[in-house]
Amino acid sequence: MIEKTGHVPVLLNEVMNVLEPKSMKTYIDATFGNGGYSRKILETLDCKVIAIDRDPLAINQAKKFKDEYQERFEFFNYKFSQLDNLLESLGTKNIDGFVFDLGVSSMQIDNQDRGFSFQNDGKLDMRMSQDGSTAEEIINEYSETDLADIIFQYGDERKSRKIAKKIVSERINKRITSTIELAKIVSSCFAKKYYKSHPATKTFQAIRIFVNKEIEELIEGLNAATKFLAENGKLCIVTFHSIEDRIVKNFFKITGSKNYISNENRENLLFNFKNKPIKPSDQEISDNRRSRSAKLRYGIRNFNNSKVISSNELGFI
Numbered sequence: 001m002i003e004k005t006g007h008v009p010v011l012l013n014e015v016m017n018v019l020e021p022k023s024m025k026t027y028i029d030a031t032f033g034n035g036g037y038s039r040k041i042l043e044t045l046d047c048k049v050i051a052i053d054r055d056p057l058a059i060n061q062a063k064k065f066k067d068e069y070q071e072r073f074e075f076f077n078y079k080f081s082q083l084d085n086l087l088e089s090l091g092t093k094n095i096d097g098f099v100f101d102l103g104v105s106s107m108q109i110d111n112q113d114r115g116f117s118f119q120n121d122g123k124l125d126m127r128m129s130q131d132g133s134t135a136e137e138i139i140n141e142y143s144e145t146d147l148a149d150i151i152f153q154y155g156d157e158r159k160s161r162k163i164a165k166k167i168v169s170e171r172i173n174k175r176i177t178s179t180i181e182l183a184k185i186v187s188s189c190f191a192k193k194y195y196k197s198h199p200a201t202k203t204f205q206a207i208r209i210f211v212n213k214e215i216e217e218l219i220e221g222l223n224a225a226t227k228f229l230a231e232n233g234k235l236c237i238v239t240f241h242s243i244e245d246r247i248v249k250n251f252f253k254i255t256g257s258k259n260y261i262s263n264e265n266r267e268n269l270l271f272n273f274k275n276k277p278i279k280p281s282d283q284e285i286s287d288n289r290r291s292r293s294a295k296l297r298y299g300i301r302n303f304n305n306s307k308v309i310s311s312n313e314l315g316f317i
């Protein structure tokens with residue numbers, strides 16, 4: 001079971017089976033968190049890990065890794081959108097593997113002051129990087145139309161208009177400041193019956209994605225990764241909801257297409273992409289409920305010529 005103080009890495013063995021870390025090679029852990037993936041990679045003698053995480057809370061754990069692994073480990077408190085510049089400035093080309101374990105960590109979810117969860121009451125924050133606009137500002141200051149669009153686009157929530165209307169009518173009387181307050185307002189838009197997941201799940205997911213610009217970040221991260229991957233390098237992505245999985249799947253489809261560069265140059269950039277993702281075993285799901293929606297997709301780098309794939313091409317406008 002998940003410890004309250006840590007994060008149990010999801011699909012760890014499956015990711016390592018794909019990545020197959022080797023001595024003297026360099027790997028990027030783009031979502032360091034508690035360092036579960038980084039540690040497993042570093043167990044391979046002599047390989048190197050460059051890790052990033054946008055949350056300043058990851059810095060402490062990274063310092064412990066630095067003490068333990070010294071020059072084999074580097075950490076930067078950066079976002080996916082800074083990865084391209086970072087790798088350019090480090091002069092690091094030919095990375096042998098990238099891992100992206102998307103979403104939030106158990107440390108972030110379990111800390112009620114971060115506002116990611118409505119299981120406990122906390123302030124409506126939801127910022128992974130701890131900068132920029134908070135969920136509270138968006139919920140209280142955005143127009144009804146904008147809120148409805150956000151909840152629909154990033155939450156696939158059919159009741160988005162009704163929920164946005166209710167939020168706007170409630171905030172006239174009192175500013176909405178806590179996770180439980182928002183969860184109650186959203187729940188009141190649903191009939192009282194049994195739901196498989198809490199009625200506020202999709203709205204919370206949508207606001208979190210919007211606050212953290214998660215889709216834009218993901219697209220920049222995927223493009224940066226393919227630019228720096230070595231020949232036969234692996235790009236592994238673990239997703240947790242259908243919106244990010246759709247982007248990843250489209251990215252692999254486009255880069256895996258024989259017409260990727262042009263109709264004349266019939267070569268693909270990444271290969272070995274399978275339509276069917278790798279999912280956690282029943283045992284992992286029963287040990288760690290958080291893993292239940294995880295999907296691992298990966299591709300292997302073919303040759304050294306990449307171009308940027310736009311959000312439009314990936315079906316995200």
Ligand SMILES: C[S@@+](CC[C@H](N)C(=O)[O-])C[C@H]1O[C@@H](n2cnc3c(N)ncnc32)[C@H](O)[C@@H]1O
Nearest residue numbers: 009031033034035036037053054055079080217
């Ligand atoms: C699911 S956790 C990763 C857990 C990690 N694999 C482990 O084993 O401990 C996701 C982490 O990615 C970070 N993250 C999410 N989006 C990011 C982005 N755009 N840039 C950098 N870090 C990001 C979050 O702050 C969080 O710590």
